[in-house]
Amino acid sequence: MEVSNDSYSRRLKLLCLGRAEPMSAWLDETSWRWPLFCCLVIVLGCGLYGLTVGLWRSPLQSVFTGLKFPLLIFLTCLGNALLNGMLGQVLGSGLTFRQTSLAILFSFTLVSLILGAFSPLALFILYNTPALESAQRGTGHSLTLLTHVLLIAYAGIMANHRLLQLLHKRAPSAQSARATLFAWLAGNLFLGAQLSWVLRPFIGSPNMPVQFLRDEPLEGNFFEAVWNTLKFLFLT
Amino acid sequence: MDPDKPSSSLLSQEETARPFAQAGARPDPAFQFEPFPGNPGIGTVVEALLKKPGSLLHELSGPRRNGILLRLLVITTFCALIYGLVVGSLSGGTQLWAAPVKITLGLFFSVLICLPSLYIFLCLSGADLRFGQVCGTLLGLVSLMALLLIGFAPVAWIFSQSTHSVVLMGALHLIFWIIALWFGARLLWGLLAYCKSPDSGQVKVWVILFVLVSLQMTTVLRPLVGTADTLLPTEKKFFLAHWISVMEQSGR
Numbered sequence: 001m002e003v004s005n006d007s008y009s010r011r012l013k014l015l016c017l018g019r020a021e022p023m024s025a026w027l028d029e030t031s032w033r034w035p036l037f038c039c040l041v042i043v044l045g046c047g048l049y050g051l052t053v054g055l056w057r058s059p060l061q062s063v064f065t066g067l068k069f070p071l072l073i074f075l076t077c078l079g080n081a082l083l084n085g086m087l088g089q090v091l092g093s094g095l096t097f098r099q100t101s102l103a104i105l106f107s108f109t110l111v112s113l114i115l116g117a118f119s120p121l122a123l124f125i126l127y128n129t130p131a132l133e134s135a136q137r138g139t140g141h142s143l144t145l146l147t148h149v150l151l152i153a154y155a156g157i158m159a160n161h162r163l164l165q166l167l168h169k170r171a172p173s174a175q176s177a178r179a180t181l182f183a184w185l186a187g188n189l190f191l192g193a194q195l196s197w198v199l200r201p202f203i204g205s206p207n208m209p210v211q212f213l214r215d216e217p218l219e220g221n222f223f224e225a226v227w228n229t230l231k232f233l234f235l236t
Numbered sequence: 237m238d239p240d241k242p243s244s245s246l247l248s249q250e251e252t253a254r255p256f257a258q259a260g261a262r263p264d265p266a267f268q269f270e271p272f273p274g275n276p277g278i279g280t281v282v283e284a285l286l287k288k289p290g291s292l293l294h295e296l297s298g299p300r301r302n303g304i305l306l307r308l309l310v311i312t313t314f315c316a317l318i319y320g321l322v323v324g325s326l327s328g329g330t331q332l333w334a335a336p337v338k339i340t341l342g343l344f345f346s347v348l349i350c351l352p353s354l355y356i357f358l359c360l361s362g363a364d365l366r367f368g369q370v371c372g373t374l375l376g377l378v379s380l381m382a383l384l385l386i387g388f389a390p391v392a393w394i395f396s397q398s399t400h401s402v403v404l405m406g407a408l409h410l411i412f413w414i415i416a417l418w419f420g421a422r423l424l425w426g427l428l429a430y431c432k433s434p435d436s437g438q439v440k441v442w443v444i445l446f447v448l449v450s451l452q453m454t455t456v457l458r459p460l461v462g463t464a465d466t467l468l469p470t471e472k473k474f475f476l477a478h479w480i481s482v483m484e485q486s487g488r
Contacts, residue, residue, distance in 0.1 A: 016359030114360075117352035121445065124349050128452055128472055154441075158360055 008037045015110050018162045020169035023106060027099040027170070035102060038109040039074070045112025046070040050202075052122035056129060056144045057204030064212045068199045073108050075199075076192040077101065080184075087183040092176040093167060104184065107163040114155035122151065137206045144203050160185060197222035267426050269294040276300055281307045285380045289423050293430050296372035305368075308375040315382035316340040322389045326396040326405050327463045334467060338457040343378055346450045350374075350442070357442040363433040373427050377420040384416040402462035403486045406479075409461065417447065451475045 006014065006022065011034065014022050026034060050069030054062035084104060085097035095103060125147050130140035160181065167177035196202070198217045204210060267290035272280055276295065281304060284292040295304055320336025355370045392412065396405055424439050454460055455475040457468065462482075473481075 013359060013364070016356060017362055017364055018360070114356055117356040119352070120349045121353060121449065124449060124452070128456065128474065130472055134472075 008034065012041065012109070012113060015106060015162070016113060018165050020165045023162075023166050024169045026106070027095070027102050027166075035105055038105050041109050042073050042105075042112045043070045045109075045114075045116030046073055048119045049112075049115035049122065052119050052126060053144075053148055053202055054204060055123075056126055056140065057132060057201075057206070058210050061201070061204040061210045064210070065202050065204075068202065068212075070112075072192065072195055072199055073112070075195050076188055077104055077108065079191050079195070080104075080187045083187050084184050087187065088180055091180045091183055092173070093171045093180040094176075095170060095180075099170075100184075103163060103166055104188070106166070107159040110159040110162055111152075111155045114158060115151065118151050118155070122147070132206055141203065141206055148203070193222040197225065266290060267429060269430055271295060271298065272300075276304055276307065278307050278311065281379075282311060282383065285311075285376060285383060289376070289380075289426050290430070292376055293369075293373065293423070293426055296369050296376070297366070301368055301372060305372050305375060308372065308379045312343065312375065312379045312382045313340055315379070315386045316343050319382065319385040319389055319392075322393045322396065323405075323409060323460055325393060326400075326402070326461055327459075329463070330467070331459070331463060335460050338460055342450075342453040342457050343382070346446065346453050347374055347378055349449055350446045353445060354439075354442050357438040358427070358433075361428060361433045361435045361438040363428055363431045365427070365431060369427075373423055377423045380423065381413070381416040381420040384419055385412060388412040388416070401486065403483055406461045406482070413450075417443075417450075 011022070011026070046069040047066045050066040051062045053069065054065030081097070081101050085095075085100045088095045088097075088100040093100070126144070129143050130136035132140065134140065163184075164177060164181050167180055168174060171177035171180060197220070198213075200214055200217070201208070201211065208214075266288055268288070269290045272284065272291055272295055274280065276284075281292070284295075292304070295301065316339050317336040320339035321332065323339060324331035324333070324335030351371065351374055354374055355365075355367055358365055358370060392405075392408060395408055399405065421443055424443070425436060428436050428439060452475050455469075455473055455478045458464065458478065
């Protein structure tokens with residue numbers, strides 16, 4: 001199989017540009033160097049962004065979040081690797097297990113690039129957010145949360161758009177490409193949400209101590225917490 | 237073919253005259269991507285910013301890029317300082333030096349904050365550009381803004397000498413700034429046309445980000461128009477909250 005001679009920095013640019021042809025060719029490479037480079041980009045991009053997420057609470061929380069953010073990505077990729085590979089084959093994407101994992105890794109690499117580029121913006125927003133010591137710290141926490149949700153959602157949407165382009169290139173039909181993307185997306189969101197619950201806190205609640213993980217991280221789950229919040233809001 | 241070489245620099249002679257307007261529409265002479273006729277002095281760069289932004293974009297991908305970047309930097313700094321002086325003339329005193337310095341620094345901080353996201357957004361739009369080209373275009377955007385603000389400066393100065401209203405002057409400067417940005421953003425659309433990018437949606441999102449960052453920057457560096465006890469604010473505020481509080485104070 002032909003190996004692309006583009007430098008890795010050029011490949012990152014092609015990933016952003018959404019050039020399905022070279023992206024498709026990378027899936028057929030057997031070398032581990034490019035996937036490892038993507039992992040490094042995820043560590044740097046998401047790590048940098050994670051630092052800005054936790055910085056509102058404290059510098060220590062910032063370091064913790066900088067470590068946990070890439071960890072969340074890797075655990076989601078690993079946890080769903082088998083399922084995503086199976087879904088890819090069942091839904092006729094034409095991708096092997098390895099290629100499925102690589103395609104998802106590429107999309108997370110793009111997320112990391114976008115979030116890394118948002119880091120100066122996130123720092124500026126942080127600078128303008130009411131501090132933890134101020135009377136408006138509740139507003140500060142909500143503002144931080146809302147901003148990061150918006151930025152991460154944007155990065156996620158763009159990355160999935162690129163993933164769909166790649167699937168369109170490889171899958172035999174547009175329908176199977178879409179079905180595969182939605183199946184992967186559903187699986188990754190489901191596991192990712194729960195993993196983010198386990199790895200909490202990311203921003204850090206103003207009323208709770210700074211910790212790498214909460215005292216009993218595996219207690220409860222994301223969906224139960226959302227359900228309880230909805231019950232609290234609408235039924236009490 | 238050099239993979240790092242942008243596709244845009246590989247335009248044929250015919251393509252360099254490709255207009256900014258869509259195919260079939262009347263060509264826009266401002267966006268003909270041809271080189272500067274002679275050496276790019278400050279006057280040539282100013283003229284290109286105003287009349288032939290297409291030439292500027294073309295030069296930013298060529299070997300004379302660094303010299304042009306330097307000239308753009310000088311133009312932006314000079315124009316922002318002058319306009320800042322006009323802004324500070326409403327209050328006089330400390331504001332005569334503080335406002336120009338703050339406006340110039342604020343402009344460059346906004347550029348630095350938004351530059352990485354602009355590069356990524358342009359890539360996501362399908363524009364195959366080098367980082368230097370993006371830097372140059374963004375600098376060109378703020379240079380054009382600063383130049384246009386200089387054009388508005390006499391009007392702003394007349395008003396600042398005939399009123400003491402911070403709200404009125406703030407609104408006036410804001411209107412001038414929005415008009416300047418409107419024209420400055422043309423460089424971005426030109427850049428997209430230059431590299432034949434089909435999608436401008438991402439860049440529109442970025443323009444909104446840039447507007448928000450710039451507006452917040454004016455609040456971070458307040459006071460710019462009026463006066464205050466301290467040179468920089470002691471309280472963090474969102475720009476809308478700041479505007480509302482200034483309007484409430486002025487209404488009392």
